Structures are given as C-alpha cells and as structure tokens.
Amino acid sequence: MLIMKKSKDVNKSIVSIVKYEKPLESVRKVVELSKLFESITKDTKVFIKPNIVYWNQHTNFPKWGVITTSRVIEDTIILLKEQGINDIMIGEGFRIGETKDNDLALDAFEKLGFNLLKKKYNIKFINTFTRPFKKIDIGCDFEVDFSSDALAADVVIDIPVLKTHAQAVSSLGFKNLLGLTHNESRKKIHSADPIKDLHFNLAHLPNKLKKVLTIIDGIYTLERGPAIDGKAHRKDILVASTDMLSADMVGTKLLGIEPSEVPLLVQAAKDRHRPMDLSDITIVGENLEELASHHEWDFIYNDAGDLPLPFQRIGVKGLKYQKYDASLCTHCSGINGVLLTFIKNAWKGEPFDNIEVLNGKIMEPTPGMNKTVLLGKCQYDKNKDHPDINVMIPIKGCPPSMEDVRKAFSQIGIEINPMIFKNMDKGAGFLMRKYKGKPEFEEKFFQIN
C-alpha cells in the first residue's frame, strides 16, 4: 500500500521505502520520494560508501545480504550523472587493508564491475587504505583516523546493506561508516570503556562529515550478520533518507527489531534530542509494518553465558567459552569464529581438560580452570598477571596469526592440520551450498554489464 506524505508532516524527516522492481526505476523512486538529491548541485563532490565487508580472491562466496549490490551503486551513479555531477568517487576500506593488501581490493573492484563503472561514467574508486587518513575528534576518547577523501567530499552517499550485526544489532548507515576509519582506530572503537563503548563511538562516526545521504540496499537482507555465515533473504526493499538516523531507525524496524534495542541508535537519538518511536519521521512509499519481518541477530549462548548453546546441546564438558562482547574487534572476531569451529569439530564426547578461552578487552578468568587461553594482545595485556590463571596459554598478536592459534591449540590438546589454514579462504565457497537451487539468489546483482 502506498502512503503519501501529509501536509502537517512538513517538519519531520522523510524516509522513503520502495519495493525493488526494476533497475534504475526503483532507485529513482526511492531517491525522488525522499528528496534525497534535492540539495545536490552539479559542482557537488560526491563520495559513495558501499559496504564490502568481506572479499575473497580464491573462491566465489555468498554476497547476498553481505555486500552492497553493484546494481544499486550503478543506479545511484546514473541518477547523479543526470544531475550533471562529475566528481564521483566510490571508496571502501578493506578490513585487512594495509597497503600490501591492495590486490584484494583491486580484485573486489574488478569483479564487482567498478572498472566498467569507471569507463561508463568516468567515476573514481579507491581503497581508502592506499590514501591519506586525517586525525579527527568526533567525541570519542581518542582521535579517529578517518578517510581524508570522505572528509573532503561535500556529500557522502552511504549505501549499507539491510542487515543485522552480532554486536551492533543492526548494521546500517552509522555502522557502514566504520569502513572509512583506519584499522588502528577500528580496534579502539571497539572500546572496553563502559560508557564510551562501541555503540557510543559508532554513533559519533558521521560527526565531521559535511553531509551524509543514506540509501539502504535491502534487495537482500541478512540474519545473524554481518558476514558470509549469516542467513540471507530476498526482500527487494530500498530505503532512503537525507537523515541517517531516521533511515537507520526505519531500516531496523524493517528487520523486525525495535530501534530502542539498538544501543548505537539510542545514543545517536540522545545526542540529537530525538524520540525513539519514529514520531518525528514521515514514511513515504510502502507501508513499514507490511514489509517488516523478523530477523535474528544474536548468537545464542547458555544461561550462564559461558558456552554457545549448540555446544551445550551436544553435551560439551570441561570448557568455558564466554560470550563475545562489544570490545572484541572485527579481526579477532573472525578468528574467534574459526576457534569455535575447531573446538566443535574436536569434541568427541570426552570432556576437555577444564579449559577456558577468553577474548576481547573486558573478560576475566574464571577461578579453578586448568588452562586459560588468552586470544589476542588485548586479552594478554589485561590478564597476563591474573592470579586466577593456573596455566596461561597466550595468543599474543593483534590480530593473532593462525600459526600462533595452531600452537596454542596444540597446548590444549587440539591438533589442527596446518593445511586447513592454507585452504581456509577456499572454505568460504562451501557456504554457497546454502543457496543452491534458490533462483532468487542472483549473482547478477553484483555485476555490471
């Protein structure tokens, strides 16, 4: 059902919701209904921030609900070109992105069709890690190294995917801006501070950008995101707003989650003296309630929070593995997922030797355990002298190397074949099996012709 804006709503921020039906037409509709480009002139310098949270050079992997579709990016560029805009740059910071990793970025840009976009529309694209960063004060406890190109742009067009996130709950416009910060800042943004924590810091990310316009790409959505092991759905939804907080609140509702359950949105609303109930937002286009659907975001642990529920269900004993918290940064988070898989595979029905694995910057050891694995430099620095540790097994790197992980696991009696690490990237391809025989999951959305 199409809802039209009422005249009494003139002072409210507008969020448009549109069903994706056709290339260009659907993005045009969501842009026009939200008046997204009203303030853009032909001299505007535009920086487009897609979400390319993961890439893999070695195998095809599920991009649905994980990565912004090239379809929506191209349609956005066409609309900008129609406005006479020539200065358009796409920028993404690859999360393992030191300069030496630029091959990964170039592979992603090529396979997602960005070279063709460059030829067709004379745009630029960059891996932000090959470009300068500028130290800025956005209200965190530390200065953030932020992409200079994004800061220099008159407008950042933020194009996140409509997805959930294991720590941030929903991962939309605000969270997508994390990809414009340097790795070292990202580590700090996952802060151990109880007040200025991850959510507080994420809520402050747009503070020094001149203007941010948001288009949420919900052609595919993702449960238990943000990565390729989540569960994607074809939803064909587009959302747009000149006000990022409003777009994120509406996007969160579309994921079946209340904005009040998303700490970063609560913080951002508090900072802006905004209500959480959408009462100062006018929705135009489709009906929010009709399109909203429940998306799981959390990874469930037992009641004590010291063992993943699937481990408890298969009867794992002699192991404590506390639930991750928001201080665990993306790098260690990926490793943490791998560790859980190794441990689950190693479980043969015999109790483990009273082992505890700790990660992030906050966890403390449980007294009485035989061996305590400290994952990452943060954990080592925090607990290396803790009196409740009997035998400490540190994995010190930041992030730790897989070889150090292998050695540490050997000390707790779990031998990992080094070949597994070598072939790990290829393992991402196995996740494609989830989508086999489901024609709604189309690769063409990530291609440019």
Ligand code: SF4
């Ligand atoms: S040790 Fe791990 S969690 Fe800590 S900052 Fe380094 S990569 Fe992040």
